[in-house]
Amino acid sequence: MSEQIEQFHRDGFLAIPDFFAAEDSANLLKRAKELVQEFDLKDHPRTKFSTSRDDHVGDDYFLNSGDKIRYFFETDALDKDGNLVVEKAVSINKIGHALHELEPVYREFSTRKKLKEISHALGYKQPRVLQSMVIFKNPKIGGEVPPHQDSTFLYTDPPSAIGFWFALEDCTPENGCMYFAPGSHKKYPTLKRMVRNGTGGTKFIDLVDNPDPEEEYVCVPTKAGTLVLIHGQVLHKSGHNRSGKSRNIYTFHMIEGESPYAPDNWLLPTPEMPFMDLNAVASEV
Numbered sequence: 618m619s620e621q622i623e624q625f626h627r628d629g630f631l632a633i634p635d636f637f638a639a640e641d642s643a644n645l646l647k648r649a650k651e652l653v654q655e656f657d658l659k660d661h662p663r664t665k666f667s668t669s670r671d672d673h674v675g676d677d678y679f680l681n682s683g684d685k686i687r688y689f690f691e692t693d694a695l696d697k698d699g700n701l702v703v704e705k706a707v708s709i710n711k712i713g714h715a716l717h718e719l720e721p722v723y724r725e726f727s728t729r730k731k732l733k734e735i736s737h738a739l740g741y742k743q744p745r746v747l748q749s750m751v752i753f754k755n756p757k758i759g760g761e762v763p764p765h766q767d768s769t770f771l772y773t774d775p776p777s778a779i780g781f782w783f784a785l786e787d788c789t790p791e792n793g794c795m796y797f798a799p800g801s802h803k804k805y806p807t808l809k810r811m812v813r814n815g816t817g818g819t820k821f822i823d824l825v826d827n828p829d830p831e832e833e834y835v836c837v838p839t840k841a842g843t844l845v846l847i848h849g850q851v852l853h854k855s856g857h858n859r860s861g862k863s864r865n866i867y868t869f870h871m872i873e874g875e876s877p878y879a880p881d882n883w884l885l886p887t888p889e890m891p892f893m894d895l896n897a898v899a900s901e902v
């Protein structure tokens with residue numbers, strides 16, 4: 618593990634193949650698909666998800682999803698009047714953001730002892746788990762994720778966010794695998810922040826003069842069962858899924874409980890759901 622942790626600190630990301638079983642992928646995917654099937658489209662806000670600058674503004678449905686299970690559409694799933702133009706089953710870009718708390722199969726998976734052990738190997742003293750998502754990239758419609766750093770969305774001082782990203786299916790250049798700019802976490806501080814704007818929406822604040830630097834990205838295909846650790850400052854992105862094969866993943870984020878959490882971050886703990894304390898809830902085996 619220590620060599621892998623060194624690699625993580627060098628590159629800003631680390632892929633660990635065969636981290637979980639095919640049965641885990643099957644169970645997590647099954648539940649994700651059931652959730653999409655079960656949720657009621659009627660009166661559902663037509664909220665799309667994109668990490669770019671212009672979305673979310675005025676979006677309560679998004680801002681209040683940190684302790685709930687909510688559904689966010691693909692950009693191309695809706696017409697300009699908000700009508701669904703594809704099958705509901707492939708219309709969702711992601712489900713978020715409290716699967717790790719509210720969905721038993723996701724909770725069991727997210728609180729395994731070996732994740733706590735990894736958190737300690739990464740240097741966390743008080744690992745907190747938050748912002749869990751299933752990210753779907755359905756065939757043909759699965760959208761791209763533009764370059765970003767995760768600390769933009771989960772800002773602590775000092776920075777402490779790390780993404781835990783689990784490939785539930787094979788991820789390839791054709792179906793929208795991850796791309797990383799190796800070492801970019803050492804080259805740049807947090808470049809921008811997405812904050813609550815005080816009037817019910819969010820805005821981006823640039824923290825440096827050039828918050829969108831040009832970088833060389835490497836493609837990182839991953840087999841189902843792979844865990845990828847993503848440093849909060851490493852620039853990463855993923856492409857469209859133009860192929861006929863889905864690329865579905867589960868992810869959550871971790872922050873250090875001892876590092877002050879910015880109160881204007883989009884996701885805030887609630888009295889009913891403080892951030893999950895992995896030391897306290899991780900399984901014994």
Ligand SMILES: O=C(O)CCC(=O)C(=O)O
Nearest residue numbers: 752762767780855866868
């Ligand atoms: O799964 C993806 O395509 C993007 C995930 C990502 O960028 C993230 O979780 O920060």
